[in-house]
Amino acid sequence: MASKSNTNVVGEKTEVRVVVVGDHGTGKSSLIVSAANEAFPQQVPPVLPITCLPADYYPDRVPVTIVDTSSSLENRNKLSQELKLADAVVLTYACDQPVTLDRLSTFWLPELRRLDVNVPVIVVGCKLEVRDDTQTSLEQVMSPIMQQFREIETCIECSAKNLIQVPEVFYYAQKAVLHPTGPLFDQETQTLRPRCVRALKRIFILCDQDRDGALSDAELNDFQVKCFNAPLQPSEIMRVKRVVQEKLSEGVNENGLSLTGFLFLHALFIEKGRLETTWTVLRKFGYDNDIKLRDDLIPVLFKRAPDQSVELSNEAIEFLKRIFCLFDIDTDGTLRPAELDDLFSTAPESPWNEAPYKDAAQKTALGGLSLDGFLSKWSLMTLLEPAKSLANLIYIGYAGDAASALRITRRRRADCKKQHSERNVFQCFVFGPTKAGKSVLLNSFLGRPIPESYTPTTTEHFATSVVDKETRKTLILREIPEDGVKPLLSSKEFLAACDVAIFVHDCSDEQSWKKATKMLIDVASHGEGSGFEVPCLIVAAKEDLDPYSMAAQDSVRVSRDMGIESPIPISTKLGDLNDVYRKIISAAERPHLSIPETEVGRSRKQYRQLVNRSLMFVSVGAAVTVVGLAAYRVYAARKNSSS
Known part of the structure; x- marks a missing residue:
C-alpha cells in the first residue's frame, strides 16, 4: 500500500511557517535564498525578509513561509516572538565550525525548551562543501544529541553553494508539520502509539466488510482506492502480503491480511520515513493531527435552551444493546473490565476511565457492568458531554445518521x-x-x-x-x-x-x-x-x-x-x-x-396578581367608555335624522 497521487489529504493546514535559527555565520540566509531561487547568492543581507515557497514547490501542495532570524543579543525579543509562531524550526550549524555544532546542545536546543517551543526541529549542517572528510559521520555526531532532545525530527547536511540537499531541508520541515511522527510512533520503544493503533484498528474493522477478521484482496483494493485514488494490481497485493508474511507469519492468514499484519505494515512505513502514507489513511477516515475524529464529522446538533437536555435516541439505545451482546463474549450478562476495554479499543481511549464516569454506575460482582449499568453510563455521558458521547458512538461502530443518535428534550x-x-x-x-x-x-x-x-x-x-x-x-x-x-x-x-x-x-x-x-x-x-x-x-x-x-x-x-x-x-x-x-x-x-x-416569591406573585387585576380593571373601564361613546353616537345620529 502506498500513495500514487501527489494530492494527499494533509489536514487543515493551509501553510507551514518555518523559522530558521542558529549562530551567526552558519549559513542561514544563503540556505533560504538557494532554496527559493535555486541558485547560490553572491551577497545576502544580514537578515532576509520573509520568503515564500509556493504551493507547487512540494508534492503536498502546501506553501512554506520561511522566516530568517538574527542571532544577535539585541534581536532576542524578535527571535522569541517568531519562534512562538513557528510550525517548525530549522536549526543550523556550520560543518566547518565545530563550535557551532556544540552550541546546539549547550544553547539553542535548551533555549527552545525554555521558550516552550514545542514544534519539530530539523537540524541542518550547512556548508557541506567545506566539511573535513575525516570528521565523524553525521549519524555518530547527532545520535547522542537526538537521544537527549527528542524534539529533533531529523538531521541533514547540505551545501547552499553547490545546491546539495537544499530543497530537502524545507521538505523535511514541511513534512514534520503535515505528517508528524509524534502522534504515530514512539521513538524510544520503536512502536506505534496506542492511539494510532486504536484508530488503525477501527479503520481495519470498517474495511473488513465480511467481518472475517482479515482484509481479502478485494477489500485491500477497495481500501487502496479509497485512500489513494488508485487500485492495486494483483501482483502488488501479492508483494504486500509476502513482505508481511516474511517478517510476521501471523500477519497473513487464509482469508487475507490480518489486523496484526495491517498494523505491522504501518509501522514499517513509519520506520522507512513514509509517514505520509499512514497520515493519508488516517485523514481519509476523518482523523485530525491528534488522531481524533475531526470536529466537522461530529454534527453540531446540541444548540439548545439552558433547560433542555440531550438523550440517546431509541436507535442509539438499540445499537448499544447489540454492541453489549457482541462484546459479552462469555454471555454472562456482564461486560467485564477486559471486555469493556476491547469494546472501546477503536476509540482514542476509554471515555470512562476518569471522573465523572469512572465510578458512576453500579458494578456487578465480577467488577463489570450489567446492561442497565452500561446504558446508564452512556446516558450520563450524553447528558454531560453530548459531542463526546456521539463521537464515541461513532468510534465503536455506530453507522447510522449521526443526527439520529441523540435527541434534544422539550424545554422544562x-x-x-x-x-x-x-x-x-x-x-x-x-x-x-x-x-x-x-x-x-x-x-x-x-x-x-x-x-x-x-x-x-x-x-x-x-x-x-x-x-x-x-x-x-x-x-x-x-x-x-x-x-x-x-x-x-x-x-x-x-x-x-x-x-x-x-x-x-x-x-x-x-x-x-x-x-x-x-x-x-x-x-x-x-x-x-x-x-x-x-x-x-x-x-x-x-x-x-x-x-x-x-x-x-x-x-x-x-x-x-x-x-x-x-x-x-x-x-x-x-x-x-x-x-x-x-x-x-x-x-x-x-x-x-x-x-x-419563598416569602420573596410570594410577594412577587402577589404583586403580579395586583398589577394584573389593575390592568383588568383599566381594560374593563376603557371598554365601558368605548361602548358608552358608541351608544351616544348612535343616539345623536338618530336624533339628528328625526329632526
Whole structure:
C-alpha cells in the first residue's frame, strides 16, 4: 500500500511557517535564498525578509513561509516572538565550525525548551562543501544529541553553494508539520502509539466488510482506492502480503491480511520515513493531527435552551444493546473490565476511565457492568458531554445518521405548562450539609455498602442507574458539596440543568436541618429569580437515630410554608430507603408540583396578581367608555335624522 497521487489529504493546514535559527555565520540566509531561487547568492543581507515557497514547490501542495532570524543579543525579543509562531524550526550549524555544532546542545536546543517551543526541529549542517572528510559521520555526531532532545525530527547536511540537499531541508520541515511522527510512533520503544493503533484498528474493522477478521484482496483494493485514488494490481497485493508474511507469519492468514499484519505494515512505513502514507489513511477516515475524529464529522446538533437536555435516541439505545451482546463474549450478562476495554479499543481511549464516569454506575460482582449499568453510563455521558458521547458512538461502530443518535428534550418550562415531562433521563441535584448523608445516598443508589469511616466530599460526584425498568427511566444523582453551593448560585443558569433537587439532612442534628433549610431557601430563591424553578424534596436521613426535639414541628412548618411535601424519612443503615429514588423520578415527571415558594416569591406573585387585576380593571373601564361613546353616537345620529 502506498500513495500514487501527489494530492494527499494533509489536514487543515493551509501553510507551514518555518523559522530558521542558529549562530551567526552558519549559513542561514544563503540556505533560504538557494532554496527559493535555486541558485547560490553572491551577497545576502544580514537578515532576509520573509520568503515564500509556493504551493507547487512540494508534492503536498502546501506553501512554506520561511522566516530568517538574527542571532544577535539585541534581536532576542524578535527571535522569541517568531519562534512562538513557528510550525517548525530549522536549526543550523556550520560543518566547518565545530563550535557551532556544540552550541546546539549547550544553547539553542535548551533555549527552545525554555521558550516552550514545542514544534519539530530539523537540524541542518550547512556548508557541506567545506566539511573535513575525516570528521565523524553525521549519524555518530547527532545520535547522542537526538537521544537527549527528542524534539529533533531529523538531521541533514547540505551545501547552499553547490545546491546539495537544499530543497530537502524545507521538505523535511514541511513534512514534520503535515505528517508528524509524534502522534504515530514512539521513538524510544520503536512502536506505534496506542492511539494510532486504536484508530488503525477501527479503520481495519470498517474495511473488513465480511467481518472475517482479515482484509481479502478485494477489500485491500477497495481500501487502496479509497485512500489513494488508485487500485492495486494483483501482483502488488501479492508483494504486500509476502513482505508481511516474511517478517510476521501471523500477519497473513487464509482469508487475507490480518489486523496484526495491517498494523505491522504501518509501522514499517513509519520506520522507512513514509509517514505520509499512514497520515493519508488516517485523514481519509476523518482523523485530525491528534488522531481524533475531526470536529466537522461530529454534527453540531446540541444548540439548545439552558433547560433542555440531550438523550440517546431509541436507535442509539438499540445499537448499544447489540454492541453489549457482541462484546459479552462469555454471555454472562456482564461486560467485564477486559471486555469493556476491547469494546472501546477503536476509540482514542476509554471515555470512562476518569471522573465523572469512572465510578458512576453500579458494578456487578465480577467488577463489570450489567446492561442497565452500561446504558446508564452512556446516558450520563450524553447528558454531560453530548459531542463526546456521539463521537464515541461513532468510534465503536455506530453507522447510522449521526443526527439520529441523540435527541434534544422539550424545554422544562414547557413541561411545567403541560404538567408532564417526556424525558427519559432526569438529573437530580443532591444538596445538604457535611455529614448529612449525601454520599451514602449515592452509594446506596449503586448498591454499595456504607463505608466504615467518613470521608468528606470535596468535589461533585455522580451516580446513575435505571430506576424504572419498564419505562426505562434513568436517574442521575449529582452530589453538590456544601462549600460548592455558593459558587453555583453565582451562575444564573445553574438550575437550568436540574430536573429535581433534593435537600438531605441528618434528622438527629438540628444544625444539619437548619443548614439544609437555608440551602433550600437559597436554591428556591435562585430559581424564582432566574426563571428556572425546580421541584424540591427534603430527605430526612439517619432515621434510625433519635430526631432532635423540634424536628417534627420544624419539618411541618417549613413544608407547609414553602408548599412542598413533608420530608422523606430514610435509613441507609437499616436499608429502609422509603422508595426515595422512585419519588425523585415522580417529582421530576410532574415538574409543576413540589416547586417551593419563598416569602420573596410570594410577594412577587402577589404583586403580579395586583398589577394584573389593575390592568383588568383599566381594560374593563376603557371598554365601558368605548361602548358608552358608541351608544351616544348612535343616539345623536338618530336624533339628528328625526329632526
